[in-house]
Amino acid sequence: MHEKSLTRTAAPLTLLEQLDARVKIVCALSWAICVVTIRRTDLPLVATYAALLAALLVSQRRSVGQCLRRFATALPAIAMLVVLLPFFKEGTVLWQLGPLEVTREGLYAAQRLATCAALCVGVLALVWVTTPEAELIAGLRRLGLPALFVGVLAFMLRYLHVLRPELHRLWDARAARTIGRRRPPFRSATNLLGALALRAHGRAERVADAMAARGYAGQWPVSHAHDPPARATLAAVLFVSVVVLLRILL
């Protein structure tokens, strides 16, 4: 899940990687808003957006594969919804499968959903792969999200990398003690999660101590801002205006 390259010394950065995280978040959000207003019949617009997305993807030279993998991991959940939606929407019945009916309106809705979701997930994959977690957090903070919320997000991302291995260790320890049981009992699974909760709590206490020990008194220090290169910001403004203009024109 977090398999992204964070050593950025080897190759020169692509434009997207140079971009400030704030700019990328705003771009992604305006893209998503434009995309969800797409009607089913706006095929030229969908094609243009898809082409734009593909162009952005290809410009990512090194991380194209990573983007595609990210994109692919988000697909099954959306595909499930898309497959099931035709059975749920009321309208003209096209086919009858036992008690289930496929309706034309349902198919249209599914087509629209698939388009929207794929375009948005694609852009998010690009943002995720080209932005290190730390920059993403700094971006959200500088976009004016409450400091407390961003702090929670930062700690979550940092300690997910610690808690997940701990969970696996607990899991292995349990497996080692329940040899011969094909299905572990439910209670031992909840106990495992309970133990993880206690460890998370203990960790939180120690982290709070470590923060206090270095002078923390309730205010997160605001790191100084590295302003993004003007060229990259200009490109981002251009990108948003193209996306919005396309939405209006096509």
Next chain:
Amino acid sequence: MTVATTAPPIKTTAAPPAVRLQGLTHRYPDGIEALRGVTLDVRAGERIALVGPNGAGKTTLLRHLNGLLQPTHGRGWVAGLELVPANYAEIRRRVGFVFQDPDDQLFCPTVFEDVAFGPLHLGVTHAEIDECVAAALATVGLPDFARRVPQRLSAGEKRLVALATVLSYGPDLLVFDEPSAALDPQNRRRLIRLLTRLDSTQIVATHDLDLAWDLCDRAILLAGGTVRADGPTHTVLADQSLLEHHGLELPLRLQGHSA
């Protein structure tokens, strides 16, 4: 069993002792008395090993030095400042605490932010922070690590970065809890060399008596919440019967001689 119950009283000349504890007692809310009347003095520039079995009260003692715990009875001073909440901000500027698990210490998204966390809270301005971080990372020998992410560091690198997070604000007193835990021999050696080079006062709580032997000039044996021995490292840690009585063993290098 006591070699020397208290350190000889220090003549308060120009500089106050780095640490002075007088009858320090700590009782946890659940009633356990982890420290019972600890009295000791630490001179500036000393490197002290705090040894003792599990549950001796080593960590509890260390936590007092940074205001993370408040004494139940007794008093203490760090760099002339009494251990009371009003002084904690200043005490924390003077004392750098390196925790046992570097994952607790490195809580920021990047190494840079972690190393900058202390200085930014303790009054260093944004203009100076880059230099401050670069200097601290250079001291621990990881000059290019500012943009790295803590979760991707090796155990040895994490330990060194954790040290850099406190070196960055130049504390007078460094406090270590088990600094050599989870380190391979090479990284352990590297850490010892690094700590020997630093000229700040150091208090090192450890089970690693060989580390204590190499690093520290004075050793304090803590057991059951009281000081059982206090003296030159090479005296205290060579006293086999004393160590064994308190659930410890001679440093490995001495075991070869005695066998």
Next chain:
Amino acid sequence: MPSVLLLLAMHAPDGLFSLSVNLTFGLVVVLLIGRACAALARSHDQRLVPLMGLMAAFVFAGQMVNFPISSGTTGHLLGGTLAAILLGPWAATVVMAAVILFQALLGDGGLTALGPNIFNMGIVGTCLAYFVYRVFVGPAFHKPARVVAASFFAAWLSVPLASVFVSLQLAVSGTVTLARALPAMVLTHMVIGVGEALITAGVVAFVVRTRPDLLYDRPAGTSRRVGRLAAIVGLAASLVVATGLSLLPRLWDFPDGLESVGFQKGFLYEEPALAADGIVEAFSAYPLGVRLALHDGRVTATQRYEQQASPLMPGDVIERIESTPVTDLAAAAQALGFAPAENRFALPPGQPVHLRVARAGRELELVFPAAATPAAGAAKSRFALLPDYTVPGLTGLLSTSLAGAIGTLAMFVLAFVAGRALVRPIAPSACAAAHASGGPTHA
């Protein structure tokens, strides 16, 4: 299969809800999270941010654990209720918002759907559930079984409650009608909720046995009488809420699977409701796919099961049938040739019925074929997921209310059983007890 659809709707992707729904809920969520953050920041608790962050990481990691619930079925945690029990409602709201935002960045749940998603899982699942939990426990925080039972019930209720909001959002977005979404959502989530409840109660039981001080609410010295009162009020309130929930699907009463078989085999009729003076207040009109009822002296179409090009809608006022003016049910019955004794129409299947209908101030001419009579055994009806609640000897809303209340009481009992079972020290033979429970009981 539909349950998958609806479970996924809790992590709605972009495009499932309309922009207006997304923006409305987005605004609500922004205001609430802002408020929560401000309230928490005012507490000046330095340890809060790392604690919340670690708990967010815990919820995120915990959502990845699959739980064996019964043969072949696994459940996984949403975690909102658990977070609220450990951190309190405000902190839990912020924690869940962080988790959901992170998941959205990973592509699980849409960026524009963040508002509805955070609302459904992060506010309904935490604040409402926490309220239920508090009311259920009353002052008895020193009784482990009570705390665990309360967490079970609150976690269970949070899931169908959230599903009600998802259905509303789907309906307002025009994705799926409320009539379609709500019954299916509420029922499937009543079942899914049992998994959430078991996991939450299991974890809370572990915490209560090992570190009870970690719960947000510590034992407080409330007097016993107030405690009883709170418990009784809580029970009554839960009953009212659950009964209301159980009534919601009744408002869109599709015949369920069993009924549809009954119609096909011709042994099931819906009896016309008769008023005290013997006048037909509403009569079954399966042959037309329409249920007619009397409302303000006009004949109103309240439901239909079939889909045609120009369908009747609930609330349509029928003014003429086959050029016969219709002012009351008797006139409608006459125009359709309805024979109450046989519950049959004179119209043969397939014959076109001409209706003149008033819909929202507009006059419409509707023509559609009469469907087969139930007796002919060809009535096709929608496959509904929510079985009708029926209690022998009672009909209509009363029966549904009673069944809903019984179901809620059953969940109460189940919660207490789970509470007692989970706080017992673990023993090899006791392992089975925790997952020997079914779904909510519907007669």
